[in-house]
Amino acid sequence: MKTLIKISWRNIWRNRSRSIIIITALILGLMGGVFSAAMRLALEEQQFEDTIDNQISHIQLHHPDFIANPEARYSIAGGIEIASELSMRDDIAVASARTVVDGMIASANMSSGVRIKGVVPEVEAKTTGLDELLSDGSYFTGGGRLPSVIIGQALADNLNTGVGSRLVLTFQDVDGEIVSSSFRVEGIFKLTSKSFEERTVYLNAAEMSRIVGAEDVVTEIAVVVEEPGEYRNVAEIIGGLYPDVKVRHWADLQPALYYSLEFLGEALIWILIIIIMAVSFGLLNTILMSILERVRELGVLLAVGMKRRKVFSMIVAETTIIAIIGGIIGLLMSWGMIEILGNTGVPIPGGEGLEDFGYASVLYPRIESSFYFEIALVLVIFAIIASLYPAWKAIRLQPAEAVRQE
């Protein structure tokens, strides 16, 4: 057995440059696979963080009519109780009851249509992490002459305002009456998504109640579940508990995001399949060539009584050793690559324009450590599979024929 491996090992280095080429192909294949997977994960996480964690949460509850007419009169009956019931559940991390209405925001010289969200600051912080998204100003510390609002960076730019400036909000109250009120910009939040920044305004729920003219008007409940993967089940359970409320999970709310994540996953699988196939065929070709060059030699081995099984294992061992060498070096280099790029980030070509669609212009590739071993294992398995055909070719040689060949 030891000698068999010794022979395989030395056979690999007989045609040094050929082996180096195929090992390099394995390394590059592995790095390509790891890079694709890491970029996908980065993109997915960035999207998840931005869109789901910081904007829409996992699940949202509304009055059924609110969806078409986002006005204060379409509020969730018993919204406060529902939110506190939900918060108490084990499968839910936090539920934020909001008063959300559509309206207008105006600065001294500009105005813009926005969605106005009256929130309980502490609860909202736990739900969307709004307090940590601030790029300027402070988070509902109050104390000013005017009540506070927090607006997106893009909106601030559009309105040509900044922290401390006065703004006027206009919208309909519970009775459908148009109401207006002045606010001061207390903080400015920043997200990857420009459109969310442009159309979202947060203010304190207490102020909101004052303006809409009623207490505890809940038009939206945002829910963060404990296990992100369970969002569908939890949404279904909530739907069952409150049949009069429209319950939607993030995939309902953002089907484009859902499908793009699905597509990314699918695309990644195909990329990996293509890489693995290309490398496997390269390996198959290399081993096959080396078999054809060694027909006489293999014939002699079979002639002197080396069992076909052993000849077979010898060739499979050659490929496996190549795959393991390529695998180990490839893993180390992939790991190094991700360590470096995960810190420096990878700029997306033309990424500036993508920000409007909620994509970051720089991604930080990152990968679960188990993936390294999974892809390396798959590569080694495919390498072994690729060696089966040449090995089978080799053992089908008839010794009498093989040694005769000139």
Add this chain to the structure above:
Amino acid sequence: MKTVIKTTDLSKTYTGTAVPVHALKNVNLEFRQGEFTAIVGPSGSGKTTFLNVIGGLDKPTGGQVVIDGVDIATMKESKLFDFRLRHIGFVFQAYNLIPVLTAVENVSFIMLLQNRPKAEMEERAREMLNQVGLGDKVDVRPGKLSGGQQQRVAVARALASRPDFVLADEPTANLDTESAFNLLDIMSRLNREEHITLIFSTHDQRVIERARRVITLVDGAVASDEQFERTEVNEKA
């Protein structure tokens, strides 16, 4: 002397070709232990076919090959591998050696496949290399040896495992005269010292003269079978 190989009406017809080729026609031969035999004959007379068939590398289409009381003509492939490994040594015209193994590893190879104890294997391999005059090339790979030296390693390997007999198909064909004589002398000496039956084929008249028995094949049939008394004049003791 004990009979090592006995063929009875041995025939081989190749049918893969347009016209069937009768490479061996009813060959009846017996080889005894310790013989040193040359199989001669013109090109295409069936020398290689004969050696392949008695060596269990090829199946005859008729007749028997009895070795040690067993008819290998009807033996199953898988058993034949083991039979060759245990009973028969081979030396081919060229490419005998595993290029990635050193001389001593090559000589040990058959014994290794036989699972012999490592120490015994090493000792025997070195001894055989000494016997063929390559005691100083133990750790050299075949690529760094001359053609004659490579064939000597092949002979050492074939004999190291002490098979019942050794088959050599034109072992000197690729060698110059001096190397050819040298190889023959070594083969002849080992044949006597180790009592291992040696059967080789050749074209070369000068080589034929060293054999103690010469079987001539013509068109796949035995044309003559002669015994000679040789004086070992050319041997370097």
